[in-house]
Amino acid sequence: MLTIAQSLGVGLLVAVGVRLVLAHGGRRLREVLVPPGPETDPARAGAGAETSRPRAGVGFGPAVRGGRTSRLGTGAGGDVRVVVMQVVALLRAGASPGAAWSRAVGVGADLAGVPDAAGLAQMLGARHAEAVVAATRLALDVGAPLGRVLEQVAGTLVAEAESRAERDAALAGPRTTGRLLMWLPVAGGFLGWALGADPVGTATDGGVGTVAVGAGLVLLVAGRVWSDRLVAAARGADDSGVDVQVLLELVAAALRSGAGVPRALEATGVAIGGPDGAVLTRTAHALVLGASWERAWADVPTVLHPMVRALRGAWLDGAAPGDALRAAGDEVRHERRSTARTAAARLGVRLVLPLGACYLPAFVLVGLVPVLLALGIDLLTG
Numbered sequence: 473m474l475t476i477a478q479s480l481g482v483g484l485l486v487a488v489g490v491r492l493v494l495a496h497g498g499r500r501l502r503e504v505l506v507p508p509g510p511e512t513d514p515a516r517a518g519a520g521a522e523t524s525r526p527r528a529g530v531g532f533g534p535a536v537r538g539g540r541t542s543r544l545g546t547g548a549g550g551d552v553r554v555v556v557m558q559v560v561a562l563l564r565a566g567a568s569p570g571a572a573w574s575r576a577v578g579v580g581a582d583l584a585g586v587p588d589a590a591g592l593a594q595m596l597g598a599r600h601a602e603a604v605v606a607a608t609r610l611a612l613d614v615g616a617p618l619g620r621v622l623e624q625v626a627g628t629l630v631a632e633a634e635s636r637a638e639r640d641a642a643l644a645g646p647r648t649t650g651r652l653l654m655w656l657p658v659a660g661g662f663l664g665w666a667l668g669a670d671p672v673g674t675a676t677d678g679g680v681g682t683v684a685v686g687a688g689l690v691l692l693v694a695g696r697v698w699s700d701r702l703v704a705a706a707r708g709a710d711d712s713g714v715d716v717q718v719l720l721e722l723v724a725a726a727l728r729s730g731a732g733v734p735r736a737l738e739a740t741g742v743a744i745g746g747p748d749g750a751v752l753t754r755t756a757h758a759l760v761l762g763a764s765w766e767r768a769w770a771d772v773p774t775v776l777h778p779m780v781r782a783l784r785g786a787w788l789d790g791a792a793p794g795d796a797l798r799a800a801g802d803e804v805r806h807e808r809r810s811t812a813r814t815a816a817a818r819l820g821v822r823l824v825l826p827l828g829a830c831y832l833p834a835f836v837l838v839g840l841v842p843v844l845l846a847l848g849i850d851l852l853t854g
Contacts, residue, residue: 660839695830
């Protein structure tokens, strides 16, 4: 009987370990057990896709699976690049903006050629769809080449998505550590059961074991909440609206089309809307009315500081702002990568706090105390 209990306990521990390894952030069980086939191996899929690739001149429709529209890609920013490049190809072939959006991805557009934001959000997500719609509005407003603007904004969105993926990857290790720590008390209970004790009976007899398990469960929940908050603080909140890197690219596109700094800021503000758009529009009007550079940008949000620094030389000295705007975008990406690495390093250290204050005491109370009590009772009665 003891051998059967030990085998069951070891089997359960192995099952829990496999579940943790294959949990969110790891591989799927199918990817481990099933060899890659044509539908899962990217190399084979690429070779097999030649027969199903649309021919030139035929509209690209959205991918359909089971009668529902699915997203075109799963990589970081891959779907937005695919969608935008399909539209750009049709624009270069002579299609109007409205026809290009309709034929490429099945999204309607208004009379000016601006795609429907709600329909585009179903394919790209609300954040990327908002950026693409803003790029279209800006290009049509200032007369910039729509295909070029869309292509450059898509590249910026891909870089932004890659930065977010790098941040999540840097935080994956500490997050997994937090999940593993939560299973320490459970593993202790299974270990005691495998050794022949009866921790469940001891924990439910209404005595010291019950009090220990209750206190341990409270500490376990507190440790989980604490760890989740630490992870959320390290990850940071995603800013709503169009990302500042996209704003820098839109302003650069407006300036390349021949607009001055106030006109570029106003066109970008109208295109993106929201609080940041209102700030840009107000700043443009202040510059036109003769306000100084510092006064026009008074009370500007911190997220727009790279734009202020990049455009300062263009407004005060007449310098070409293209290189400065590109450098500002690179600075934003570098700062975000550095912040993500620093946050991941700090999170790994801060997780020691819930480990020592909650998880280890919970392990003792839930995993060891009932086992020791059960073994002691068995020794006394045996």
